[in-house]
Amino acid sequence: MTTRILVTGGCGFIGSNFVRMVLAERPDWEVVNLDKLTYAGRLENLADVARDPRYRFVRGDICSPETVRDAMTGCTAAVNFAAETHVDRSLLGAAHFIETDMKGVLVLLEEARRVGLQRFVQISTDEVYGSIAQGSFTEESVLNPRNPYAASKAGGDRLAFAYWATYKVPVVITRASNNYGPFQYPEKLIPLFVTNALRDESLPLYGDGRNVRDWLHVADHCRAVLFVLEHGAEGEVYNIAGGNERENIEITNEVLRVLGKPASLIRKVEDRVGHDRRYSLDAGKLRRLGWEPRVSFERGLEETVRWYVEHEAWWRPIKDHDGEFRRYYQEQYGARLG
Ligand SMILES: NC(=O)c1ccc[n+]([C@@H]2O[C@H](COP(=O)([O-])OP(=O)(O)OC[C@H]3O[C@@H](n4cnc5c(N)ncnc54)[C@H](O)[C@@H]3O)[C@@H](O)[C@H]2O)c1
Numbered sequence: 001m002t003t004r005i006l007v008t009g010g011c012g013f014i015g016s017n018f019v020r021m022v023l024a025e026r027p028d029w030e031v032v033n034l035d036k037l038t039y040a041g042r043l044e045n046l047a048d049v050a051r052d053p054r055y056r057f058v059r060g061d062i063c064s065p066e067t068v069r070d071a072m073t074g075c076t077a078a079v080n081f082a083a084e085t086h087v088d089r090s091l092l093g094a095a096h097f098i099e100t101d102m103k104g105v106l107v108l109l110e111e112a113r114r115v116g117l118q119r120f121v122q123i124s125t126d127e128v129y130g131s132i133a134q135g136s137f138t139e140e141s142v143l144n145p146r147n148p149y150a151a152s153k154a155g156g157d158r159l160a161f162a163y164w165a166t167y168k169v170p171v172v173i174t175r176a177s178n179n180y181g182p183f184q185y186p187e188k189l190i191p192l193f194v195t196n197a198l199r200d201e202s203l204p205l206y207g208d209g210r211n212v213r214d215w216l217h218v219a220d221h222c223r224a225v226l227f228v229l230e231h232g233a234e235g236e237v238y239n240i241a242g243g244n245e246r247e248n249i250e251i252t253n254e255v256l257r258v259l260g261k262p263a264s265l266i267r268k269v270e271d272r273v274g275h276d277r278r279y280s281l282d283a284g285k286l287r288r289l290g291w292e293p294r295v296s297f298e299r300g301l302e303e304t305v306r307w308y309v310e311h312e313a314w315w316r317p318i319k320d321h322d323g324e325f326r327r328y329y330q331e332q333y334g335a336r337l338g
Contacts, residue, residue: 004030005229006075008062008108009082011041013184014123018081018222023049025226030054034071035082036061039324040185044314062104068111077119079229080108083156086187087127087149088332091273094148101152102159109163109171117170121229122160124175125153126214126239131276138282139175139237147274157237164235172232174225176240177281180300181218182307186315187328190301193252194308195315197261204333207271209249212278216242217295217304227291241281244297251301258305269336 005022009015010033019031035041037059049055060067062082072078082104084090084097105122112120129137130144143158145151157173164171184191193203224240232238252266308315318325 002028002030003077004032004075006032006034006072006078008034008078008080009041010057011035011037011043011045012081012085013040013045013181014179014218014221015081016045016183017181017218018079018225019046019055020049021219021222022226023052023054030056032056032058032071032075034058034060034062034067038084039322040085042183045183063099063107065107065111068107072111072115072117076117077121077229078108078112078117079121079123079225080105081123083123083153085149087147088187088272089328090147090149090152092331094152097148097152098155101149102155105156105159109160109169113163113167113169119229120160120169120171121225121232122157122171122173123225124157124173124237125150126175126177126241126279126281127276128154128157128175129279129281131278132280133278136280136282137239139239139285146276161235161237168234170234172228172234173237174228174240175237175281176221176224177214177216177242177279179216179218179221180304182304182311183314184218186318187325189248189251190255190304191308191315193255194259194305195319197256197259197265198309198312200261200265202267202337203252203265204267204269204336205248205252206269206275209252209266209268210247211275212245212247212280214241214279214281215244215246215251215297215301216240216293217297217300220293220295223294224286224291227289228286231289238286239281239283240286241283242293242295242297243283245278245280246297254301255305258302259309267337269333
């Protein structure tokens, strides 16, 4: 029997990598991609599979029960990537985040419950734990989200758990660290800095540049999501980490090194308000089940930088002609860069 899965947010960064991986690695699966095509969702991210008979795209909002009902028809499982995802944008206005990252999850869970879905993977984030000075968060750690994005994701995360605890909707929750790789909208650290550096524009580095994140290649993340979709236990949470903790300044220097650009492009700017200092995840639970990251950080970062070098036709229209990107960049960095 054919397995048909609903992937939401499949036109975004991680979702598009996941859809491509599933179509390639599960030849008897069909994928329905439900995506609203916000500023971050791009049809071109999946242009290479658009004509695959096992792939169907539905443009729509996960907050709409009718749309979700239509898209979920005939599906046995769902993976919810759809979200507002940018911390900086959540600091400029949080309402969209509450809508999609909480209410949208509610709509999906209600429909999953109604149709008796066999598996529902909620993609959460390491941000829900908040900052940690030393050591690493396990799945049992207390949630302490400290920005509106993180708080809305924590709401979706716990709502999904509640639908398992209350109604036995077969929910699995993943909390991944910072992803990097191809097709990431060029407002996040790595693609922003690569594309700015390529044009000899300043790299606006927040604060002292010493905030620490763990970096996970998107392909390793997608493999982990596929793994828990097939093998995860209901009601469980799984941390997903690359094991590559780096300060932002280290990432910045590495990007400049690969591109052969000077450190003088770095501009230290006023910090993000409430900027969490360090995130760190213990991913031992998933590793003990058999998943482990395969992409070394040094190789993965270099390949990622080269991908943006070679795919200027993908990012240049976003940066030059997408009014949304320019409006955001001006609002976020205009005064900071002076
Ligand atoms: N990027 C990371 O480093 C990271 C780390 C951990 C977890 N996550 C989580 O992974 C998921 C995907 O992140 P990403 O970086 O690929 O995001 P993204 O911003 O690149 O893509 C989000 C996608 O969701 C779609 N979308 C937004 N609102 C929608 C709605 N209401 N209905 C339908 N579609 C909607 C957008 O059009 C877009 O295609 C998110 O849930 C995010 O919280 C991301």
